[in-house]
């Protein structure tokens with residue numbers, strides 16, 4: 001069985017105390033149940049403020065070394081006059097081994113483009129971090145039958161020009177915008193078939209994994225993981241308590 005990746009971005013949630021409790025609880029659960037991570041790679045992507053807290057808690061708690069720690073964003077330059085931004089060397093210094101790039105919330109509200117996502121992927125790889133590139137189409141594009149073209153344009157725009165060694169350090173997440181968050185509805189297995197076939201045709205065996213994200217929960221995780229080409233799950237709300245992530249790891253490990 002190839003390794004499934006199952007993880008969560010906390011988005012803009014959690015105090016340091018909450019981050020510490022989550023990381024400790026998760027690590028303890030994984031120490032007690034090593035079978036959960038035999039074929040599954042858990043990852044947690046806290047806000048930047050909590051990176052070092054999560055790093056230290058995972059390092060100090062048995063089981064914590066099984067978790068890949070990520071950052072939700074990083075700038076493409078290594079340092080300089082970019083007020084409010086944080087660079088890849090900085091998030092790496094704080095413990096991140098992965099950088100999430102191009103989530104639809106960042107594309108919509110913070111003007112991420114294929115250009116900036118491409119620069120950020122290269123910055124992550126330049127510093128030896130994994131790049132988790134998110135792609136996904138809005139509802140009107142899906143309704144018009146354009147999902148596959150739209151997401152391939154996003155992926156190619158950021159990844160074209162990378163050789164196979166570089167692509168091996170990239171994970172892709174297909175997160176249709178209409179499926180994400182409180183007002184989203186999870187994609188059905190039928191709706192995922194085309195996009196995952198297209199992403200796997202172009203990037204299968206070259207990128208580390210291709211994940212699905214958007215309203216994943218313990219009720220739908222198994223059927224989503226069963227869609228051909230889905231190598232893992234990228235989860236928001238359903239994994240914002242560590243027990244939720246543990247339950248999803250259990251489903252992926254089954």
Ligand SMILES: O=C(CO)COP(=O)(O)O
Nearest residue numbers: 180181214215235236237
């Ligand atoms: O955006 C997501 C993960 O990046 C998914 O969020 P939800 O699981 O809360 O829909």
